[in-house]
Amino acid sequence: MIRGDELVVFAILFVGVAATGFLAYRWRRADLRSLDQWGLAGRTFGTVINWFLMGGDLYTAYTFIAVPALVFGKGAIGLFAIPYTIIVYPLVYVVMPKLWRVGRHRGHVTPSDYVADRFDSRLLGLLIAITGIVATIPYIALQMFGIEVVLAQMGVPVEVALIVAFLILAVFTYLSGLRAPAMIAFAKDVLIWSAILVAVIYIPIRLGGYGNIFAHVPTKLSILSYKSYMPYATLAFGSALALFLYPHAVTSVLASKDEKVIKRNAAFLPAYSFLLGLIAILGFMAIAAGIHPAKPYLANAAVPELMASMFPGPFVGYIFAAIAIGALVPASVMSIASANLFSRNIYREFFRRSASGAEEATVSKIFSGLVKLGALLFILLVPTTYVINFQLAGGVWILQTLPAVFLSLYVRWLDRWAVVAGWAVGMGLGTYWLVQEKFAASTFALFGQTNYEVYIALAAFIANMIVVVGGSGIARLVGAGIRTRLTEADYEVAPTGA
Numbered sequence: 405m406i407r408g409d410e411l412v413v414f415a416i417l418f419v420g421v422a423a424t425g426f427l428a429y430r431w432r433r434a435d436l437r438s439l440d441q442w443g444l445a446g447r448t449f450g451t452v453i454n455w456f457l458m459g460g461d462l463y464t465a466y467t468f469i470a471v472p473a474l475v476f477g478k479g480a481i482g483l484f485a486i487p488y489t490i491i492v493y494p495l496v497y498v499v500m501p502k503l504w505r506v507g508r509h510r511g512h513v514t515p516s517d518y519v520a521d522r523f524d525s526r527l528l529g530l531l532i533a534i535t536g537i538v539a540t541i542p543y544i545a546l547q548m549f550g551i552e553v554v555l556a557q558m559g560v561p562v563e564v565a566l567i568v569a570f571l572i573l574a575v576f577t578y579l580s581g582l583r584a585p586a587m588i589a590f591a592k593d594v595l596i597w598s599a600i601l602v603a604v605i606y607i608p609i610r611l612g613g614y615g616n617i618f619a620h621v622p623t624k625l626s627i628l629s630y631k632s633y634m635p636y637a638t639l640a641f642g643s644a645l646a647l648f649l650y651p652h653a654v655t656s657v658l659a660s661k662d663e664k665v666i667k668r669n670a671a672f673l674p675a676y677s678f679l680l681g682l683i684a685i686l687g688f689m690a691i692a693a694g695i696h697p698a699k700p701y702l703a704n705a706a707v708p709e710l711m712a713s714m715f716p717g718p719f720v721g722y723i724f725a726a727i728a729i730g731a732l733v734p735a736s737v738m739s740i741a742s743a744n745l746f747s748r749n750i751y752r753e754f755f756r757r758s759a760s761g762a763e764e765a766t767v768s769k770i771f772s773g774l775v776k777l778g779a780l781l782f783i784l785l786v787p788t789t790y791v792i793n794f795q796l797a798g799g800v801w802i803l804q805t806l807p808a809v810f811l812s813l814y815v816r817w818l819d820r821w822a823v824v825a826g827w828a829v830g831m832g833l834g835t836y837w838l839v840q841e842k843f844a845a846s847t848f849a850l851f852g853q854t855n856y857e858v859y860i861a862l863a864a865f866i867a868n869m870i871v872v873v874g875g876s877g878i879a880r881l882v883g884a885g886i887r888t889r890l891t892e893a894d895y896e897v898a899p900t901g902a
Contacts, residue, residue: 475687822875
């Protein structure tokens with residue numbers, strides 16, 4: 405049954421913000437036939453714009469749907485997302501300015517551009533590009549799934565929800581590139597912050613206070629069990645290592661106008677971790693409120709059903725619009741980043757070395773739509789019991805690029821063939837363990853011991869690193885030369901106005 409009052413408010417807000425995305429190509433007018441302008445907005449974003457963009461890019465439907473769903477269904481282990489977003493920012497502060505610096509000197513648009521330059525290897529650049537695309541598709545799927553859930557909650561047929569999400573994303577990304585999510589990120593933040601602050605104040609009042617809420621949560625869910633220590637710790641640490649390896653995170657960094665922007669935002673962005681903590685607790689509120697989500701969404705619908713039971717229709721529409729718009733921003737950046745990888749590091753490198761800048765941008769625009777289509781298929785074909793596993797599966801793959809992208813910024817003696825071999829081992833083991841779990845879980849029992857379940861990504865990464873370090877050490881012993889196109893000057897501070 406369609407809930408008219410919710411749907412009207414939702415439609416007004418959603419269409420209004422989406423229209424802003426469609427018109428964003430007029431903002432800071434530039435030639436969007438250039439990949440540098442379409443995919444990086446001319447590398448001109450200052451602290452404020454970049455803060456909203458990176459926040460909108462990183463705090464997604466994963467935050468608003470998947471995390472509280474895991475807390476609702478599995479309890480305290482779902483809170484691993486809070487420490488992981490705290491751990492990640494010191495890493496950002498140290499590593500990302502250096503990656504930006506090399507990218508500015510060398511004109512890099514993607515992390516694969518850097519890797520191909522750093523190791524003088526088109527093959528390694530190709531592998532990193534493929535990994536980035538494959539890892540991002542389930543992450544985009546999570547965003548589209550978030551939109552689907554709230555539309556279905558309002559009675560809109562699932563098929564319509566998927567088509568609407570796909571078309572809106574495809575059109576405004578094609579037209580406006582990175583300017584679209586940057587422009588609507590501010591509206592997204594206003595909606596999300598206002599909706600969540602009202603929810604975490606009003607719902608506890610309705611439920612008798614936070615003490616009463618936690619009293620209604622079973623002990624096995626509110627307290628982390630001994631068996632959960634290892635999966636909790638490895639999920640937090642592995643996710644922190646993986647987050648800024650995603651191509652959309654690198655895209656937001658490369659779009660910054662200087663290093664100071666990146667460092668400031670590494671200091672300011674933990675404010676979102678506070679918001680994440682508030683959102684996660686909604687899972688416990690849903691338990692206390694007696695929410696029993698029905699099929700097909702089960703725990704993934706816990707927050708939408710909680711909101712629908714607590715608030716009048718118009719405000720429910722407001723909250724649902726906030727969640728859906730919160731998914732639009734990251735899905736758009738993710739598809740742009742994946743498309744840039746394809747056009748720069750696959751199409752141009754291996755099919756059309758003579759491709760012009762305009763041709764490159766056109767290929768990116770088209771491929772951004774194909775990536776969203778792939779995400780749509782991912783939703784249809786992969787189990788969605790806990791959609792957080794969409795993002796965690798992507799983390800398994802993207803973490804295997806850390807030696808090539810991050811470690812190589814500091815360790816100059818890495819051998820390219822050792823990095824390739826390590827990537828192959830990590831990807832092979834990670835994918836094998838995901839298949840063993842049927843993509844329905846992101847941890848596995850190490851050595852068959854259920855007391856030692858670990859995040860698949862971290863276990864595969866350790867194997868990857870053993871091969872990379874061992875192989876590079878052997879290469880040094882036999883006197884193999886280090887291959888790179890970079891010079892010491894490329895790591896120095898970029899000149900003002902570069």
